[in-house]
Amino acid sequence: MREPVLVFDIETVPDLDGGRRVLGLDGMGDDAVWTAMRTQRLAERGNDFMPAHLQRIVAISVVLRQGDGIRVWSIGDEDATEGELVQRFFDGVEKYRPVLVSWNGGGFDLPVLHYRALIHGCIAPRYWDTGHFDREAKWDNYLGRFQFRHTDLMDVLALYTGRQNAPLNEIALLLGFPGKLGMDGSKVFDAYREGRLGEIRAYCETDVVNTWLVYLRFELMRGRLTPAQHQDEEQRVRDALLASDAPHWAEFLDGWAG
Numbered sequence: 001m002r003e004p005v006l007v008f009d010i011e012t013v014p015d016l017d018g019g020r021r022v023l024g025l026d027g028m029g030d031d032a033v034w035t036a037m038r039t040q041r042l043a044e045r046g047n048d049f050m051p052a053h054l055q056r057i058v059a060i061s062v063v064l065r066q067g068d069g070i071r072v073w074s075i076g077d078e079d080a081t082e083g084e085l086v087q088r089f090f091d092g093v094e095k096y097r098p099v100l101v102s103w104n105g106g107g108f109d110l111p112v113l114h115y116r117a118l119i120h121g122c123i124a125p126r127y128w129d130t131g132h133f134d135r136e137a138k139w140d141n142y143l144g145r146f147q148f149r150h151t152d153l154m155d156v157l158a159l160y161t162g163r164q165n166a167p168l169n170e171i172a173l174l175l176g177f178p179g180k181l182g183m184d185g186s187k188v189f190d191a192y193r194e195g196r197l198g199e200i201r202a203y204c205e206t207d208v209v210n211t212w213l214v215y216l217r218f219e220l221m222r223g224r225l226t227p228a229q230h231q232d233e234e235q236r237v238r239d240a241l242l243a244s245d246a247p248h249w250a251e252f253l254d255g256w257a258g
Contacts, residue, residue, distance in 0.1 A: 002224075003098065003099060004064065004065065004066040004096040004097070004098035004099070005063075005064070005065045005066075005098055005099045005101060005215075006062055006063070006064050006065075006092060006093070006096065006098035006099070006100055006101070007062060007063040007065075007100075007101040007102070007208045007211050007212045007215065008060065008061070008062045008089070008100060008101070008102055008105065008109065008208065009060070009061050009062075009102065009103070009109065009204050009207045009208045009211065010057050010059065010060050010061075010109045010112060010113065010204070011057070011058055011059040011060075011061075011185070011188050011200050011201075011203070011204045012055040012056060012057050012058065012112060012188070013055070013056050013058055013188060013189045013192045013193075014034060014037060014050045014054060014055065014056070014189060015050070015054045015055060015056040016030050016033050016034060016037070016056075017056075018053070018054050018056070018119075019033050019034070019036070019037040019050075019054055020033045022054070023036055023037065023040070037050065037054070052108065052111040052112045052114075052115055053115045055112045055115075055116075056082060056116070057082050057085055057086060057112060057113070057116055058082070058188070058192055058197065058200060059074055059085075059197070059200050059201045059204045060074065060075045060076075060085050060086075060088075060089050060204070061073070061074045061075070061201065061204035061205040061207065061208045062074075062075065062089075062092070062208060063208045063209060063211075063212045064092075064096070064098070065212070065233075066096065066098075070236050070237065070240050071240070072205055072208065072209060072240065072241075073205070074201040074204060074205055075088050075089055075092075076088055078197050078198065078201070082116060082120065083116075083120030083121075083122065086113060086116050086117050086120055086122050087117075087120070087122045087123070089113065090113075090117065090122055090123070090124035090127055093124065093126055093127045093142070094124065094125070094126045094127070097126060099148065099149060099150075099151060100142060100149065100150040100151070101150075101151045101153065101211060101212070101215050102150070102151070102152050102153070102211065103152070103153050103154045103168040103207075103211045103214070104152065104154045104155070104165075104168075105150065105152045106145060106150070106152040106155050107152070107154070107155070110150070127142050128142075128143070129141060130143060130144075145160065146160070151215070151218075153211065153214055153215060153218060154166065154168070156218075157171075157218070168180075168207065168210060168211060168214070169184075169210075171214055172210040172213070172214060175213070175214060175217055176256070176257035177210050177213050177214070177255075177256060177257075178206065178210065178251075178252050178254075178255030178256050179210060179255070180203070180206070180207065180210075181203065181206045181248060181251055181252060181255065182199060182202060182203045182206070182248065182251075183199065183200075183203050188200055188203075202246070202247075202248040203248075205248065206248055206252055209237065209241075209252065212237065213234065213237065216230055216233050216234060217230070238253065238256075241253055
């Protein structure tokens, strides 16, 4: 690959502490706060999915493709604070200045990361730079929707219209990849409340590998990988997953056609 690439995905739960502050519910327990948040959201929007500023990040998983290697992991330990997870993500951007790749990252993941970084006082100068520190960043930065320093695959493939956005799971399955394994986003909050953070992190990791595989096909389509290079990159992923004894990677490989 020409430069480092960092594929990322986050998993979130409703920010009950934030909801408690916003709704003026000091002293109320989590269940009561969640009921109030759901009730208000349902009345306003007809669903209980919280807006970006009332989401709390519980997992950030990444694929880093750099040099001759590829690595997949979830940032931080399971007992890391949210602020630590967010700062470490932006530290990675600072260190590697990678191409960021996501599926709906512009529509969800990055806005959530922005709000949580603001709340926790995180520092991310390279990410936010549009030419103040590095003159070249004026034309090559993470914030420009029509640039590729951050490539939101869902947005790009739908030609930025929104009307043709596709779910990652369905695109992955159409391309012969495993798609979502173990759970989906709607089940994360229940899993988190049941103490199943390890399962959430594993699910998030499979999402970023699906995204990476879709990105490789995208790079093949736009001529930045030859067919032979594309095949080599896919084999690199298989080899990395085979080297792990984690059960979710065995399941992922079983579901990978071809």
